[in-house]
Amino acid sequence: MAMIVDNRxxxxxxxxxxxxxxxxxxxxxxxxxxALGVPGATALILFQYLPLLxxxxxxxxxxxxLGIAEAPFVGLQNFSFLxxxxxxxxxAVANTLILTVVQTIFVFPVPLLLALLLNSLAGERLKRLLQxxxxxxxxxxxxxxxxxxxxxxxNAGMLNTFLVQNDLPMIEIIGVPELxxxxxxxxxxxxxxxxxxxxxLAALAQINQEQYEASAVDGANGRQRLWHITLPSLKGIIIxxxxxxxxxxxxVGFEQIILQQGPVGAEAxxxxxxxxxxxxxxxxxxxMATAAGLVKSVVGVLIVxxxxxxxxxxxxxxxxxx
Amino acid sequence: xxxxxxxxxxxxxGKRPVWMERPNPLVQLAKALALGxxxxxxxxxxxxxxxTSLADQKTINDSGGGMVLWPGSVSFDAYQAILSGGxxxxxxxxxxxxxxxxxxxSLAATAGLAYWLSRRGAFxxxxxxxxxxxxxxxxxxxxxxxxxxxQLGLLDSWWSLILPVMVNAFNVVVMRAFFQGLxxxxxxxxxxxxASSATTLVKIVLPLSKAVLAVVGLFYAVGYWNxxxxxxLYIQSTDKWPMxxxxxxxxxxxxxxxxxxxxxxxxxxxxxLPLQMAILVVALVxxxxxxPFLQRHFAKGVMTGAVKG
Numbered sequence: 001m002a003m004i005v006d007n008r009x010x011x012x013x014x015x016x017x018x019x020x021x022x023x024x025x026x027x028x029x030x031x032x033x034x035a036l037g038v039p040g041a042t043a044l045i046l047f048q049y050l051p052l053l054x055x056x057x058x059x060x061x062x063x064x065x066l067g068i069a070e071a072p073f074v075g076l077q078n079f080s081f082l083x084x085x086x087x088x089x090x091x092a093v094a095n096t097l098i099l100t101v102v103q104t105i106f107v108f109p110v111p112l113l114l115a116l117l118l119n120s121l122a123g124e125r126l127k128r129l130l131q132x133x134x135x136x137x138x139x140x141x142x143x144x145x146x147x148x149x150x151x152x153x154x155n156a157g158m159l160n161t162f163l164v165q166n167d168l169p170m171i172e173i174i175g176v177p178e179l180x181x182x183x184x185x186x187x188x189x190x191x192x193x194x195x196x197x198x199x200x201l202a203a204l205a206q207i208n209q210e211q212y213e214a215s216a217v218d219g220a221n222g223r224q225r226l227w228h229i230t231l232p233s234l235k236g237i238i239i240x241x242x243x244x245x246x247x248x249x250x251x252v253g254f255e256q257i258i259l260q261q262g263p264v265g266a267e268a269x270x271x272x273x274x275x276x277x278x279x280x281x282x283x284x285x286x287x288m289a290t291a292a293g294l295v296k297s298v299v300g301v302l303i304v305x306x307x308x309x310x311x312x313x314x315x316x317x318x319x320x321x322x
Numbered sequence: 323x324x325x326x327x328x329x330x331x332x333x334x335x336g337k338r339p340v341w342m343e344r345p346n347p348l349v350q351l352a353k354a355l356a357l358g359x360x361x362x363x364x365x366x367x368x369x370x371x372x373x374t375s376l377a378d379q380k381t382i383n384d385s386g387g388g389m390v391l392w393p394g395s396v397s398f399d400a401y402q403a404i405l406s407g408g409x410x411x412x413x414x415x416x417x418x419x420x421x422x423x424x425x426x427x428s429l430a431a432t433a434g435l436a437y438w439l440s441r442r443g444a445f446x447x448x449x450x451x452x453x454x455x456x457x458x459x460x461x462x463x464x465x466x467x468x469x470x471x472x473q474l475g476l477l478d479s480w481w482s483l484i485l486p487v488m489v490n491a492f493n494v495v496v497m498r499a500f501f502q503g504l505x506x507x508x509x510x511x512x513x514x515x516x517a518s519s520a521t522t523l524v525k526i527v528l529p530l531s532k533a534v535l536a537v538v539g540l541f542y543a544v545g546y547w548n549x550x551x552x553x554x555l556y557i558q559s560t561d562k563w564p565m566x567x568x569x570x571x572x573x574x575x576x577x578x579x580x581x582x583x584x585x586x587x588x589x590x591x592x593x594x595l596p597l598q599m600a601i602l603v604v605a606l607v608x609x610x611x612x613x614p615f616l617q618r619h620f621a622k623g624v625m626t627g628a629v630k631g
Contacts, residue, residue, distance in 0.1 A: 023445070030445040033519040037438030040431035040489045041450055047470060047486040048457040054466030068469075117357055132617050133361050139609050139616070141548030143566050147573040147602055148367045151374075151389050158370060161388030190363065209339075216341040255551050259574055273464070280465045281555070293463040301460060 058291035064284075078287040082295065089292070091267060092275035099181055099271065100249040107188050108245065111196030112238070116230070118197060119204045131201075134194025142255040145191050149183070150174055177268035180260075184253055199237060207233045239316045247304035250296050272296055366391075371606075375400055375599035382595055389595075399592040400600035403584040409560075410568055410583070410601055416480070417547060417565040421608075424484040424546040429539050431489050433531075436497035437523050441509075451498075457491035471556055482556035483549055483564065490545075493538045500534040501527060540616045547608055565605050573598045 027034065058078055060071040081089040114134065121127045137145065152158050154174040163170055173179055211229050220228065254273040261269045270278070272292065280289025338345070373393045374382070381394030404410040439447050439454065462470075467486065476482040504527065512522045528535065550566035557563060563571075571577050579597050 026445045030441075030519070033438050033441060033444050034446060036434035036520060036523060037450070038434075040435030040494065041438075041453075043431055043485060043489045044435075044453065044457055044491065044494075046474075047467065047488075048462060048491070049453065051462035051466035051470040054469045055463065057465075057469070064472075114360065117353055120353060121357075130357060130361060132614075133364055135617060136613060137364060139544050139548075139613060140606070141550050141566055143548075143550050143569045143574060144602065144605055147569060147598075148371060150574065151371065151599070152367055156388055158389040161386040165386045194360075194364070213339070213341045216343075221343065258551075258554075259570060262575075276464050281468060286465060290463070290465045293465055297460060297463055 055290060055294050057287055058294045060287055062286045062290075064286070074287070078291040079295070081288060081292065088266065088270065088279070089275065092270045092272050095181075095269065096250055096252055096271040099184065099252040102181055103185055103188060103252065104242075104245060104249075106185050107193070108242070110189050110193040112200055112234070114193055115197040115200035115204060116226075119201060131194075131197070134197065136194070137191045138195035140191065142191075142253075142259060145187055146256065146259045149187055149190075153183075174260075175263035177264045180264045180268045183260075184256060187256060188253065199241070200234065203234055203237045204230070236316055239311050239314075243304060243307040243311060246307045247300055249303060250300050368606075371599050371602055375596050375603045377596055379593050382593060389599075397592075397596075400596035401604075403592055404579075404597060404600050404604065406584070408582070408584040409563075409572075410604065412561070413563050413565045413568040414604060416562065420480055420483050420549075420564060421543050421546040424488070425539055425543045427484060428488050428490075428493075428542040428546075429535060432493050432497055432538060432542075433523070433528065433535070435489065436494050436501055437519075437527060439494070440498045440501035441519070454491045454494050458495070468555060477556055478558045478562065479556075480562065483546070483552050486552065487545065487549070490542070493541065497531075497534055497538055500531055504530055536615065540612050543612065544609060544616070569601060569605055573601055 054068070057068060057071065059073055059075065060068070061074045061077075062068065062071045080086075118127055118130060121130070140148075150157060154160070155170065155172060157174070159173075160170045173183060207230065212225055215225055215229060250272055252271050252273075254271075254277075257269055257271055257274050258277065261274060266278075273296075276289045276293050276296075279285045280293075283289075370389045370391050373391055374389045376393040376396045376398065377390050378393075378395055378397045378399070381390055381392075382388075384394075405414070435450075435454075438444060439451050441447065461467075471477060471482050471486060474485075476485065508526055508530075509522060512526055517525070548566065549564065550570070553564050553567050554570075557567065572579050572583070576598070579594060581591065584591070584597075
């Protein structure tokens with residue numbers, strides 16, 4: 001439209017003045033449009049971007065009653081947990097990494113398997129019904145999921161009541177530190193495995209059915225079709241999801257863990273996020289906790305960039321293009 | 323007729339395509355079993371939570387004091403107790419209020435922002451779009467967010483559960499993609515008729531965007547209803563607790579529900595377990611009610627964001 005013509009770069013030394021005035025003219029022309037967007041934009045800047053400035057207290061000896069302006073700068077002192085072998089921090093790092101590895105190995109394949117199973121179902125209506133049931137837990141809050149797990153697997157829960165009534169030994173699951181990571185992992189599977197199938201089912205629906213037909217004519221059996229057609233077609237989406245997963249690898253189930261931390265203790269359950277919460281907001285060590293949060297975000301972004309580079313090296317698209 | 327023309331139709335009608343070999347019955351059985359178990363693992367917990375909330379003391383004692391799969395004689399005493407005044411009733415009212423007000427504000431702010439960003443060449447739209455996309459990529463961190471809420475004086479206010487999560491960047495992107503998919507001619511003719519951008523939004527864009535508004539609105543609503551962590555962080559007074567904090571205290575942490583926690587309507591105190599399960603059901607019901615609507619649209623909504631974002 002007319003605007004495109006106006007956007008041609010102007011030549012000559014007087015360019016700055018007309019460009020500024022044209023901007024102003026455009027703002028006047030679009031003022032109502034901009035006004036419609038301003039409330040949303042304000043909320044986003046206020047709660048997503050301005051708090052980034054608050055990270056400055058990672059370099060301060062911050063006390064809530066003094067405020068950011070008054071607090072003295074202390075250099076990198078708050079980051080000392082990184083090199084002085086702070087045992088609570090090391091426990092949190094270890095638990096976070098173990099959980100990330102365990103959950104990537106055990107959680108990640110489940111939606112893929114479920115999607116393949118659902119996809120092989122012949123009946124469209126049955127498939128829809130099963131999908132509706134399997135998606136449901138995704139919409140429950142962690143409070144509800146944790147409560148349900150307690151009622152099912154707890155010492156007074158359904159499983160153990162059944163075992164005791166049939167003179168079988170009780171199985172203690174909830175509140176046992178050794179089983180805590182397994183419990184967390186199974187909760188994540190229960191809540192989100194069904195939901196995770198959506199993206200795989202969409203990718204499966206895009207595979208050209210004639211490929212299957214042609215390969216069957218050439219004598220490929222079901223397993224060969226899965227291996228040579230289905231899985232290669234899903235490769236891109238699997239890599240994309242793995243990269244996104246890696247980016248989140250330092251955030252493992254904050255709400256989920258904070259709700260269940262009490263009975264099992266910090267040794268088994270403290271992860272980076274809960275450590276920041278417990279030492280910063282509960283414990284009052286604001287500077288150190290903010291520093292830890294900052295390190296965590298930066299490392300998370302670096303991991304995504306690194307993983308994306310890796311994906312490019314293998315000739316995959318990844319999350320963003322080079 | 324060639325098989326190629328037939329096969330998609332057959333797939334839809336649920337028949338095996340001609341080229342596919344007869345399935346191995348053992349494999350079929352294993353698949354059916356795997357799917358059946360997955361479905362039961364979801365259904366049984368829900369079923370038993372509801373059944374237990376309706377059970378009376380005798381049924382629970384017979385089952386060994388735990389959860390039941392069949393309520394025996396159905397009794398609504400637990401619901402009557404928690405919903406006739408007291409902690410749970412207040413929390414339900416608070417959560418409903420936050421959900422309704424929050425969803426309305428979220429939808430208005432998200433639609434406005436998405437509309438601005440969807441108009442090509444609009445003033446400031448490009449830098450703002452970058453900010454929106456950036457907000458998807460990184461979050462400011464727990465303590466800086468907390469300090470921001472504190473700085474704004476929102477601690478212990480219900481606004482702390484709405485304003486920080488009012489605009490979800492991903493939803494903005496989804497809605498913008500939808501608005502951009504509307505035929506261009508509509509906007510041109512509205513402009514020719516002299517409609518302002520606000521008039522165009524309200525009279526033309528929004529009525530055509532009911533589907534995306536429904537999906538995004540329901541996602542926001544579920545988020546507000548479920549909000550737990552922000553409530554734990556920002557709400558200090560017990561009398562301002564939303565449902566999630568009540569759930570944590572009385573169901574997850576199993577704090578005893580006494581006479582002061584329930585309304586005067588209950589003559590005899592029902593046993594603890596049905597009371598706890600009734601609280602759980604009350605927290606679940608809104609999700610179960612909106613779920614069918616949500617389910618009809620969400621796959622589409624999710625994919626819109628994924629493809630066009």
